[in-house]
Each structure stands twice: as structure tokens, then as C-alpha cells.
Amino acid sequence: MTSSPVVTVFGSLHYDIAVMGPARPRKGETVTGTSWHPKSGGKGGNQAVSSARTGVATAMIGAVADDDFGRFLIANLDRKNVDHTFVRRDAAQSTGMSVAIFDAEGDYGAVIVSGSNLTLGDGDVATAQDLLNRTTLLVLQSEVPDAANIAAARAVKQAGGRVLINAAPARPLSGELQSLIDIIVVNAIEAEMLAGVPVVETLDGALEAAKTLANVFPEVVVTAGGAGVAFASRDGDEILIAAMKVEVESTHGAGDEFIGVLAAEIAFGKTMNAALQKANMDAAKLVSTPEKDRV
Numbered sequence: 135m136t137s138s139p140v141v142t143v144f145g146s147l148h149y150d151i152a153v154m155g156p157a158r159p160r161k162g163e164t165v166t167g168t169s170w171h172p173k174s175g176g177k178g179g180n181q182a183v184s185s186a187r188t189g190v191a192t193a194m195i196g197a198v199a200d201d202d203f204g205r206f207l208i209a210n211l212d213r214k215n216v217d218h219t220f221v222r223r224d225a226a227q228s229t230g231m232s233v234a235i236f237d238a239e240g241d242y243g244a245v246i247v248s249g250s251n252l253t254l255g256d257g258d259v260a261t262a263q264d265l266l267n268r269t270t271l272l273v274l275q276s277e278v279p280d281a282a283n284i285a286a287a288r289a290v291k292q293a294g295g296r297v298l299i300n301a302a303p304a305r306p307l308s309g310e311l312q313s314l315i316d317i318i319v320v321n322a323i324e325a326e327m328l329a330g331v332p333v334v335e336t337l338d339g340a341l342e343a344a345k346t347l348a349n350v351f352p353e354v355v356v357t358a359g360g361a362g363v364a365f366a367s368r369d370g371d372e373i374l375i376a377a378m379k380v381e382v383e384s385t386h387g388a389g390d391e392f393i394g395v396l397a398a399e400i401a402f403g404k405t406m407n408a409a410l411q412k413a414n415m416d417a418a419k420l421v422s423t424p425e426k427d428r429v
């Protein structure tokens with residue numbers, strides 16, 4: 135009997151505040167904004183919610199503080215059908231936080247304060263061992279310590295599962311972590327840092343970067359913003375998918391939507407081409423949804 139697929143997201147949870155302004159402030163400038171919207175965030179939390187929405191069993195391993203922000207994040211996971219049994223409440227910390235300031239075009243700049251996310255470690259992996267043993271696909275990001283990602287990835291690989299990393303925000307990955315990755319998803323900036331070559335945001339540029347990174351990782355996805363997505367594998371497979379043309383309201387969290395859906399479709403056993411098509415479509419839908427309508 136084959137068991138049902140499980141996506142486990144090991145990673146970050148942030149309390150997000152999106153501030154809408156006519157422009158992002160320059161050095162020393164105060165800008166009068168039009169509105170602000172609190173919402174659940176953190177790349178890990180966003181990816182878990184997007185995965186669960188497809189119907190695949192999804193669990194989150196993370197850490198929040200024992201404060202109102204942490205309670206808000208856990209309530210959101212609960213409402214969105216993400217199993218949060220292994221989201222730890224750390225009384226000594228503050229919950230991770232992000233503030234993003236948007237301009238009229240929907241572009242933004244953001245600051246994150248990691249707080250409790252930095253406490254993730256071996257203890258969290260040990261506590262969630264049973265879950266990790268039955269995980270089909272583990273999803274990681276770079277908003278928690280490398281050592282914690284390594285411990286989680288090792289546990290899943292030993293049990294026969296696969297590991298996908300969204301290497302965001304851009305930072306170098308240790309050799310040990312690299313060796314545990316099956317699928318890596320990066321944007322142009324992250325690809326540039328990891329591949330060591332300048333990446334232009336075109337489909338051809340993304341494919342070249344994906345092929346370079348496929349010398350290190352078995353399967354590579356490079357997202358190239360408004361241009362689309364490129365895939366390359368160590369076995370020589372290549373896929374190019376053009377971005378859908380939509381009215382851009384906000385690109386915040388679009389990468390997370392893409393990754394959560396991609397992970398779910400892969401866990402369901404879809405082909406990479408089908409998984410990428412669905413992820414691309416759902417991310418386009420999110421991009422055309424205004425911040426105020428995102429719940």
C-alpha cells in the first residue's frame with residue numbers, strides 16, 4: 135500500500151506588515167503612505183499555506199514567541215489547514231517580523247528581524263522525527279540557521295524522502311547542505327550569487343544559470359520575474375515556461391506561492407513540467423491580487 139504524500143516545511147514564520155506608499159522613502163525622507171496591512175508571512179509560513187491549499191497534507195516546523203504575533207501566525211496556519219504541531223513557542227524570544235514598503239508600481243523593499251526563527255535547531259528536528267520519517271518532500275529556505283536546515287535535511291534523506299531548498303534570501307550554502315539537496319529554487323539574484331555568473335532576467339539567462347547550477351544540484355529551477363521560469367537537471371533535461379501576462383499589484387510572496395504549489399505538485403507525483411506550469415499560474419494569480427485582499 136502506498137502512503138499519502140506529506141510536504142513538511144521547515145523554516146521561517148514572520149509577522150508581516152505591508153505599508154503602501156506612493157513611493158519608497160529615500161535616505162532621510164518621510165513619505166506619507168496610503169494604508170498598511172498586517173498579514174502572516176515568513177517564506178516558510180507562506181510556502182506551507184500555499185502547499186496546503188492544493189490539498190496535500192502539509193506540516194510546518196518552526197518557532198514563534200509566546201506573544202500575540204506568534205499566536206496570530208499559529209491561528210493562520212490552523213485556518214489554512216497546515217499542521218502546526220511542531221511550531222514551538224519560545225517564551226524567551228520575540229516573534230520574527232518583516233516590514234515591506236511598497237511604491238505605486240507594486241515594487242517593494244523589506245527588512246526582516248529573525249527573532250525566534252534563529253532558535254531552530256537539532257531539538258526541533260528530534261521532536262519532529264516521526265513527521266520527518268514520513269515526509270515525502272521537505273521544503274527549506276535560508277531564513278533559519280544552516281545547521282538546522284542540515285539536521286532536518288539529513289533526517290528526511292535517511293528516511294528516504296526528498297529535499298527542496300528555496301535558497302532565499304541569498305547567502306552561501308555550505309557544502310554539507312548542498313550535498314543533501316535534490317531540488318533548488320532560486321531567483322536571478324540568488325542564482326547569480328550561487329552560480330558566480332551575472333544573471334540577466336531573461337529566460338535564456340535563467341536557463342544558462344540553471345545549467346551551471348545543475349553541475350552542483352540534481353534539479354534546478356531559476357525564476358526570472360516577469361520573464362518566466364527555467365529548469366535544468368543534471369541528467370540534461372531543460373524546461374522553459376514564459377510568465378503569464380497579468381496586471382501586477384504586488385510581487386510580495388509570489389516566489390513563496392510558486393514554491394509551495396511546486397512542492398505540493400511534486401509530492402503528488404506530477405511531472406516537473408506539469409508542476410512548474412501550475413506553480414507559474416498560481417503565482418501569477420497572487421501577483422495580480424492587491425495586498426489589501428490577501429488574507
Ligand SMILES: OC[C@H]1O[C@H](O)[C@H](O)[C@@H]1O
Pocket residue numbers: 146148149150174175176177180231232246277386387388389390
Ligand atoms: O517572500 C516574502 C516573505 O519574505 C519575508 O520572509 C517576509 O516575511 C515575507 O512574508
